[in-house]
Amino acid sequence: MKVAIYGQTYRNNSGKYVKLLIDALVENGVEAVVEESFYAIVKEEVNLSKAFATFSVDDPVDPSFDLLFSIGGDGTILRTVTYVRNCGLPIIGINTGRLGFLATIQKDKIEESVSQIINKDYNIVNRSLLQISASPEIESVGDLDFALNEIAISRKNTTSMITVETYLNEEYLTSYWADGLIVATPTGSTGYSLSCAGPVIAPDAKSIVLTPIAPHNLNARPLVIPDSTEIKLRVSGREDTYLVSLDSRIATVPNHTDLIIKRAPFDINLIELKAQSFLKTLRNKLLWGEDKRN
Structure with a gap:
């Protein structure tokens, strides 16, 4: 070995x-x-x-x-x-x-x-990824254009919110007026998205979740969509640029750049020992069932 x-x-x-x-x-x-x-x-x-x-x-x-x-x-x-x-x-x-x-x-x-x-004595579980492309291209991303957890859009060098114009399969959804928007995989649903009130999604669900970051339009809520969906984002704001993060990798992007996010053409394989499972991890890490009334 x-x-x-x-x-x-x-x-x-x-x-x-x-x-x-x-x-x-x-x-x-x-x-x-x-x-x-x-x-x-x-x-x-x-x-x-x-x-x-x-x-x-x-x-x-x-x-x-x-x-x-x-x-x-x-x-x-x-x-x-x-x-x-x-x-x-x-x-x-x-x-x-x-x-x-x-x-x-x-x-x-x-x-x-x-x-x-x-x-x-283990299982191999597949985890989907997201892939991003842009017009014009984001040079600092290069061929590391994928993320296992999430692709997040956020404001830069300002306290003002940004507007994230959002399309799903070329159909207009909404314009989020917020500090940013998280596009997360099921794996990433327990990360940044969860801290912004996004839902927990089972890793084998064929889904993507859109979670706004501190939205000013208070009726904006996280949205779960099929992972076959192509997402187009166009950002505007008082500053000339904003941030795009792919997991922990950050790029600065000019306003009005068209971002296309979709499921990556490959998955990541994680090893899960036989005694482990996603549900056990949830109970252990989020202390589910630890309420003394249970």
Whole structure:
């Protein structure tokens, strides 16, 4: 078995968990390849048993790998997606962050989880992505034109709201007068969209949710639409530009640019251990059922 390991930053208390993962892999004869920037941090802080090969954004992972471990929180997994792209490599996250809807392996379950993975005691679940195009093109986006969680439109350098003119399959829907608009996948429904009162959507639902950010038109509510829908947005406001974020990647876009958002032509594969499920994650992370009256 050949696996990739990726992390972004290094928390003071996470060294022992990185070492625990690597040692467990080595003990089971697994070939581990570490992202080069993360490896440079880790080998300064952790006494590794040997040297490891590395990969980078210029030499990304490919189908010769069996899976990719993401060490961190959900933000780390979102960044991991930019390495995997459309090659189909399954991702599994070890949660050394906080909430962790996507990074589901807890720190005290690393050795047990590695054993399950080696024994293929897991399921692979598909998560849809969104893809954006623009006229004129957004140069800073390049070929990283996709997002696993959401594509968000928001105001920039102003306290004034923006107007987001919205069309679904070329039919006019409404103009949101708000701080912005979130277009989220089912995966992203438990992220930024949820914090703006959007609905929780099951990951296998074929849906997209439009969630306005602090709308001034108070009758504006989140809207769930089929993921076959093509969404066109045109933004105007007092400033000449606004922000478009694709998960954690941000671009500045001129007013009156036509944005087209639709489901991406590929999915991301996430590994779900047999003891895990989306419903269990909801109960654990959102404390559903913890009301003492239940």
